[in-house]
């Protein structure tokens with residue numbers, strides 16, 4: 127690799143990607159290949175001799191792209207968006223470039239400080255309480271995913287409560303959430319060793335638009351205390367994955383506080399919208415939370431992965447997650463200005479091994495710098511996004527998607543064959559074909575068929591969920607390229623397929 131080769135190939139790759147974006151609407155949004163398709167197209171073993179970039183890019187065009195589901199397509203509406211952007215792309219590119227020269231580590235102190243600054247910026251945009259800023263005991267850290275963020279705070283909270291009640295009480299710890307909470311919480315419980323019978327999944331239904339009722343939480347907590355159990359962790363939602371339900375944070379948080387329960391707020395998708403003053407109300411009550419997460423890689427123009435986590439007390443994380451606490455505490459206090467982010471997250475094997483390996487070769491300060499540099503990648507691209515777009519552009523970006531969703535909600539509600547199942551709050555519209563003669567089972571089948579039909583048309587990609595036993599289609603608007611015309615055309619495709627299924 128020399129710099130001229132990088133320049134030449136890099137330009138060609140950028141051209142390739144730019145052309146991809148130019149023609150992205152010509153591909154079926156959901157990949158239509160069958161399992162194992164690639165096996166028949168590629169050789170059985172690696173080439174002995176180097177091939178050219180042209181050969182590889184040719185293969186990407188003819189063999190790989192058919193197996194791609196186009197997440198950046200303007201008519202990708204499944205799950206939640208996973209934004210890519212020019213700024214995010216440039217950030218990724220820069221970090222890849224610095225990664226190649228990375229072992230001089232002169233930019234390492236910048237990596238840690240940049241992450242702290244950028245997360246403070248965003249905390250201010252979200253108007254998070256001061257305690258989440260890095261100037262006191264709190265601060266933000268970039269994780270790979272919301273799942274990691276939730277696990278990390280749960281482990282911190284677990285260690286905190288066990289210090290209070292004694293190490294042997296693990297089997298008594300109880301976790302609370304609504305049944306609309308992301309499965310990431312269940313996974314966190316499994317990994318954190320919470321007894322499966324101590325996971326209270328409280329029912330939320332259409333009467334509250336799938337928000338958790340505080341009375342239900344209070345009741346469950348009281349019952350558990352009476353039974354000698356120890357309530358310790360509550361996960362509240364702002365924008366559930368199924369239907370963007372928003373839990374009443376202040377009421378839940380007060381119950382948590384009274385009972386010394388750690389309160390985490392998961393706003394993985396909807397957090398982005400809360401930088402707009404008119405949507406900030408949805409995280410009102412976040413001041414009662416101990417921790418808060420949102421994914422910049424969903425709806426904030428930052429390429430995957432970039433999941434933001436804020437805590438009021440960073441020491442809860444470092445006490446629980448330091449792999450070598452005494453040793454690191456000593457050195458960190460000597461260095462004084464070093465935040466060692468590796469103690470704010472799950473120690474992954476690769477990182478741990480890297481650490482062990484390098485311990486034998488490098489001075490401790492280099493190791494600390496190396497650990498923090500692993501994060502440069504993510505803070506750089508978020509920094510790029512914030513700088514190249516600015517807060518006002520990001521706000522109009524969010525508002526535009528929400529307006530498009532509002533328009534779609536209107537179109538759906540005007541069609542007598544359809545219903546909007548839960549009121550739209552952000553940019554997700556949950557809808558379905560209405561049952562005929564109250565036949566809910568047939569209705570579910572019909573909605574499943576509608577989903578299959580529109581997705582195999584290749585024109586768009588929706589996903590589904592189940593709400594109170596109803597199969598519901600989810601249209602999450604949030605791809606950077608989505609415009610009004612796409613949403614109108616999408617609705618037409620859905621209506622046509624529905625008419626066909628209804629025999630009209």
Ligand SMILES: *Cc1c(COP(=O)(O)O)cnc(C)c1O
Pocket residue numbers: 206270271272273274308310365366367392393394395421433
């Ligand atoms: C997407 C999502 C998650 C999981 O996010 P990952 O970053 O993929 O782990 C968790 N909670 C909510 C509400 C989500 O929307």
